Amino acid sequence: MAGFGDMSRMKEAVASFVKKLGSNRSSKDSNTELDQQHDTADAVISTTPLWRKKSIIIGGAILAVSAAVIIGVQQYQQYIKSNTFEIVHVYQDGTYIGSVEKVEDVQQLIEEEELELANNNPGISMELKTGELTYESEVGYKIAADTETTLSKLEQSFASHAVGVAIVVDGKTLGYVKDEIAASNILNRLQTQYAPQVATAEDARQIQSLSYNANEEEADSAQQQAATNEDEAVTIKDVGFVEKVDITLDQVEPTVILEEEELYKKIIDGSTKPTKYVVQKGDCIGCIAHKFGISEQVIYENNPFIEGDRITAGDELDLTVRMPDITVRSVEQLVEIEEIAPPIEYVKNDSMREGESKTIQEGAPGSQRLIYEITKENGYILSEELVEKEVIEEAVPTIIEKGTMIIAGTGTGSFAYPVSNYRVSSKYGKRWGRMHSGVDFTGDKTIKASDAGVVEFVGTKNGYGKTVIIDHKNGYKTLYGHLNSYSVSEGDKVAKGDKVGVMGNTGRSTGVHLHFEIWKNGNTVNPLSYL
Ligand SMILES: [Zn+2]
Numbered sequence: 001m002a003g004f005g006d007m008s009r010m011k012e013a014v015a016s017f018v019k020k021l022g023s024n025r026s027s028k029d030s031n032t033e034l035d036q037q038h039d040t041a042d043a044v045i046s047t048t049p050l051w052r053k054k055s056i057i058i059g060g061a062i063l064a065v066s067a068a069v070i071i072g073v074q075q076y077q078q079y080i081k082s083n084t085f086e087i088v089h090v091y092q093d094g095t096y097i098g099s100v101e102k103v104e105d106v107q108q109l110i111e112e113e114e115l116e117l118a119n120n121n122p123g124i125s126m127e128l129k130t131g132e133l134t135y136e137s138e139v140g141y142k143i144a145a146d147t148e149t150t151l152s153k154l155e156q157s158f159a160s161h162a163v164g165v166a167i168v169v170d171g172k173t174l175g176y177v178k179d180e181i182a183a184s185n186i187l188n189r190l191q192t193q194y195a196p197q198v199a200t201a202e203d204a205r206q207i208q209s210l211s212y213n214a215n216e217e218e219a220d221s222a223q224q225q226a227a228t229n230e231d232e233a234v235t236i237k238d239v240g241f242v243e244k245v246d247i248t249l250d251q252v253e254p255t256v257i258l259e260e261e262e263l264y265k266k267i268i269d270g271s272t273k274p275t276k277y278v279v280q281k282g283d284c285i286g287c288i289a290h291k292f293g294i295s296e297q298v299i300y301e302n303n304p305f306i307e308g309d310r311i312t313a314g315d316e317l318d319l320t321v322r323m324p325d326i327t328v329r330s331v332e333q334l335v336e337i338e339e340i341a342p343p344i345e346y347v348k349n350d351s352m353r354e355g356e357s358k359t360i361q362e363g364a365p366g367s368q369r370l371i372y373e374i375t376k377e378n379g380y381i382l383s384e385e386l387v388e389k390e391v392i393e394e395a396v397p398t399i400i401e402k403g404t405m406i407i408a409g410t411g412t413g414s415f416a417y418p419v420s421n422y423r424v425s426s427k428y429g430k431r432w433g434r435m436h437s438g439v440d441f442t443g444d445k446t447i448k449a450s451d452a453g454v455v456e457f458v459g460t461k462n463g464y465g466k467t468v469i470i471d472h473k474n475g476y477k478t479l480y481g482h483l484n485s486y487s488v489s490e491g492d493k494v495a496k497g498d499k500v501g502v503m504g505n506t507g508r509s510t511g512v513h514l515h516f517e518i519w520k521n522g523n524t525v526n527p528l529s530y531l
Pocket residue numbers: 426436438439440514515516
């Protein structure tokens with residue numbers, strides 16, 4: 001981290017200082033003036049004490065004198081010692097600057113300079129460039145450090161620059177903010193802009209209220225909508241950037257550092273160019289989308305006043321396609337609960353006339369869970385895929401009976417009562433000296449064909465009133481007399497049980513009843529023998 005560069009450099013400097021203290025003479029050749037000073041110091045410290053040499057020369061001199069000499073030498077040594085000082089020589093990038101009393105003097109200067117930089121550049125990370133400072137210590141007799149001059153020279157040599165955090169997309173720097181927190185805030189806001197569910201509910205609210213181009217009202221209504229639609233649930237599975245996005249630390253001019261909001265706007269606006277369009281006569285949403293090479297989604301999202309697909313010539317549409325500098329790709333999982341339509345099953349019924357049908361079981365819809373994976377870029381749908389389909393409840397089929405019986409117009413030879421809930425009111429045979437050639441029935445008014453056949457006659461017959469005669473094409477015919485009205489016409493093919501008319505009181509009749517006859521090969525027979 002560049003912000004801590006000074007500290008680490010300082011540590012390095014101190015370490016090299018310590019090292020140099022240990023091998024003081026190793027860098028002797030570098031500076032003549034210093035070397036001479038070194039020599040002086042070395043001479044004082046490392047030369048064999050004088051008194052020892054003298055004692056060898058003088059040999060057995062008087063002890064008192066020797067003692068006096070010894071005392072003098074000791075005092076001299078004391079004097080030398082109390083006038084021997086340690087100073088520190090300061091080098092910047094290998095160039096000699098001057099001397100100071102101690103390393104801390106330089107450190108203090110740096111601290112003061114850094115503090116001043118920070119105070120003069122609020123809100124911006126500033127870095128002080130001190131160069132590489134190295135130190136060399138010297139211990140010498142009556143030497144003094146020129147601290148003030150050295151510090152002043154150093155202070156003038158210091159440079160400073162701002163430290164900016166760049167958002168870099170595919171190698172291109174989009175701009176600088178003051179620190180990494182600001183940069184990551186921007187990236188987070190971009191992601192939540194297009195995939196709001198990434199944030200927790202509380203965060204989302206905060207982010208939405210702060211977010212570019214959004215207002216609280218919209219955010220609220222969006223949340224309400226999400227809350228009320230229980231059949232749909234969207235969760236974010238993945239969100240990221242399409243491009244390679246890096247945050248890097250750079251030295252910059254303080255003026256290029258943008259406010260967080262400013263850089264966010266710059267990125268989200270990107271190369272977006274506002275586009276308006278006035279609807280022409282004959283336009284449609286799809287046609288306009290095609291004409292501009294944009295998704296219909298853009299038209300609907302930008303122009304929420306459009307209902308269904310109704311647009312009118314003269315409407316002004318916003319066709320602006322968002323093109324931020326960074327592309328947020330999100331993968332959403334959409335869960336929908338949907339109805340399963342009841343299937344229809346047909347069953348054959350050969351006693352039901354062909355073409356007729358009857359529902360014998362009403363179906364009921366089932367339900368299923370559909371899971372879609374929706375990939376979006378900057379909120380625009382890129383792809384939509386059904387990934388799972390799970391039946392929650394099976395549908396109940398509708399069962400319809402279909403008649404398959406073909407009416408041949410040929411009797412079966414077995415006869416059915418032509419009246420439901422019948423009562424026989426007069427039997428077949430002789431009565432009052434006359435032949436009663438049929439059976440009289442009362443009961444329900446609907447008169448039904450006693451067997452399948454072809455309607456041979458419909459009309460009024462003397463004594464019978466309104467009459468229908470059916471030829472069963474098997475040697476049998478049936479007659480239905482005293483009808484009130486007819487339901488068939490001559491030539492109709494009828495099935496057994498088909499309605500032929502309504503019971504009445506026409507002709508020579510006493511009260512409402514059906515006169516029913518069965519003819520076998522042209523002669524009447526007793527119907528009750530056949531029913
Ligand atoms: Zn009769």
